[in-house]
Every structure is written in C-alpha cells, then in structure tokens.
C-alpha cells in the first residue's frame with residue numbers, strides 16, 4: 246500500500262492502474278478510522294480493483310468553535326488498519342495542497358435546499374465545505390465508484406444530488422451504518438464521550454427505533470412523535486438539535502407521494518454532537 250501526499254504522484258499512480266484496465270474505487274475520510282470506515286473500504290474493494298482512501302481533516306467544513314483543532318489525527322493507526330483491509334493507496338494531502346490560494350477565495354460547490362435543512366441549519370456552510378472538498382477529491386482521483394456511510398444520511402443525499410446535477414461520471418455507493426453492540430452508531434466523535442456519557446449515548450438510536458416502531462404500528466402524527474422523541478432525549482440528558490421525520494429523497498416533510506421515510510436526529514451529549522438515522526416504508 247502506498248501513501249501519497251502529492252496530488253501529481255497520486256494521479257500518476259491512478260493513471261497507471263487505469264491504463265491496466267482497473268476500476269478505481271474511492272473512500273473519502275477524515276481519518277481516525279473505525280470499523281464503520283473499514284466497512285466502506287471493504288465495499289469499495291468488492292466493487293473495484295484499486296481502492297484509494299483519502300484522509301483529510303477538511304477545515305472548510307468546520308464552523309467557528311467546532312472541533313477542527315482537536316479532531317483526532319491518527320495516521321499511523323489508520324494506515325495499519327487500511328493495509329489490513331487490502332486498501333491500495335492512501336491520499337493524505339496537506340491543507341496547502343488542497344487550498345493553495347487559501348480558503349476564503351476557494352471556488353465553492355453548493356447544493357441548495359438539501360444543504361440548508363437539518364444539520365445544515367445548525368451548521369451553516371458545513372455542507373458547502375463538504376461538497377467543495379469532495380468535488381476537489383473526485384477531480385483528483387477520478388474514481389469510477391465512491392463509497393460513503395449512511396450514518397451521514399444527509400451528506401450522502403447531498404453528494405448523490407451533486408453528482409447527478411453536475412453529471413459527474415461516478416457511481417455513489419451507500420453503506421449501512423456500523424454499530425456498537427449496544428446500537429450506538431460508530432463515529433470518530435464517540436471518542437469524545439466521557440465514561441459517564443458512553444452508556445447514555447445509545448439512547449439516541451433507541452429513541453429513533455421507538456419512533457420507527459410507532460410509525461410502523463400506524464401512528465402518523467409525526468409532529469407529536471417528534472415532540473415525544475425530543476422529550477425522551479432531553480430526559481436522558483441530551484440537548485436535541487433536531488429530531489425529524491422526513492421524506493428520505495427530499496428531506497422535506499412527508500407527503501402522500503413519499504416512497505420512503507427517514508427518521509433523522511442530531512443531539513448533543515455533553516460536548517459531543519451525535520447524529521443517527523433510520524429509514525422505513527410509509528405505513529399503508
């Protein structure tokens with residue numbers, strides 16, 4: 246497995262693979278890899294011949310006062326885990342390589358509407374930072390397929406729309422959320438939880454599952470279900486950011502036309518912001 250910091254060297258290596266007829270798979274990450282990320286790499290390996298994983302803590306997607314400085318950087322351990330999955334190349338660009346003219350004048354890619362709701366409402370500019378860096382990474386790697394986790398369901402929806410709107414010739418693959426035994430969605434940010442907070446954290450998933458069961462049992466009073474879930478989270482010690490029952494394709498309110506419902510939640514537990522989601526068919 247080779248590690249590249251230079252865009253040019255990475256592109257030369259990928260070009261050689263492409264000339265040999267190999268399909269290129271890509272997994273963009275911010276590092277501090279856990280089993281959830283490794284499942285993305287395994288999926289990319291299954292669907293392509295040469296897998297590139299990028300590790301870049303993207304400053305453009307962090308707001309003021311967020312955890313950019315403290316975001317865990319664990320390249321050595323990440324490299325070992327990636328090698329064990331059969332990952333072929335790691336791309337670790339510097340901030341200067343990604344943003345040579347600085348970030349304030351960087352051309353930005355923005356997906357309207359989908360980027361403005363839910364996490365976008367509480368983290369203004371976050372998704373523009375994501376779509377901008379992902380576009381740059383896509384242009385550098387030019388993959389045939391790119392793999393993202395369904396834990397960040399809104400991010401996955403936004404990237405699918407961006408690829409479709411901008412006619413990017415890349416197939417986007419979503420991989421189901423990896424979970425700990427108690428149901429907590431795997432996330433690099435779980436490492437911020439204190440010993441006392443960790444046993445409370447799975448309550449986010451349990452609240453989402455309880456809401457799903459209520460809908461499947463025929464309860465379609467969505468605002469009441471949302472209010473009940475918010476209260477349950479507050480009682481458990483969370484500060485909910487949102488708990489929303491939405492149409493999974495538009496992330497707007499559920500309508501008669503909705504083919505699939507998404508239940509999405511974000512909540513703070515102490516200093517840690519956790520997100521999770523599930524999906525279900527609307528009850529008949």
Ligand code: PAF
Nearest residue numbers: 273274275303375378397
């Ligand atoms: O999901 C992430 O880790 C990041 O948002 C991504 C897609 C790597 C872009 O920085």
